[in-house]
Amino acid sequence: MIYRYTTKEICEKTVKNWGRDSQLLMVLEEMSELQKEILKNLNRDKDNVKEIAEETADVLIMLERLIYIYKIEDLVAQQAEFKVNRLKQYL
Numbered sequence: 001m002i003y004r005y006t007t008k009e010i011c012e013k014t015v016k017n018w019g020r021d022s023q024l025l026m027v028l029e030e031m032s033e034l035q036k037e038i039l040k041n042l043n044r045d046k047d048n049v050k051e052i053a054e055e056t057a058d059v060l061i062m063l064e065r066l067i068y069i070y071k072i073e074d075l076v077a078q079q080a081e082f083k084v085n086r087l088k089q090y091l
């Protein structure tokens with residue numbers, strides 16, 4: 001089960017209420033907001049750990065929506081397992 005922060009039911013309702021494309025744009029928007037906070041932290045030495053945590057939560061939630069929209073729960077789980085196992089071999 002890949003849904004940790006939301007549920008399939010929540011994802012289904014959001015897509016039904018606001019539309020698939022708007023939810024996919026929101027995935028991109030939230031990833032962009034997280035990138036911006038990481039850049040502020042690195043480039044400007046800004047103390048923004050709280051903002052990084054907030055945007056990380058947004059991204060985790062939206063990644064679950066992305067998985068729901070594309071119906072890729074099993075594929076993502078398989079790829080994650082494969083990639084983590086491969087990573088372990090390098091460590």
Ligand SMILES: [Mg+2]
Pocket residue numbers: 030033054055058
């Ligand atoms: Mg955000």
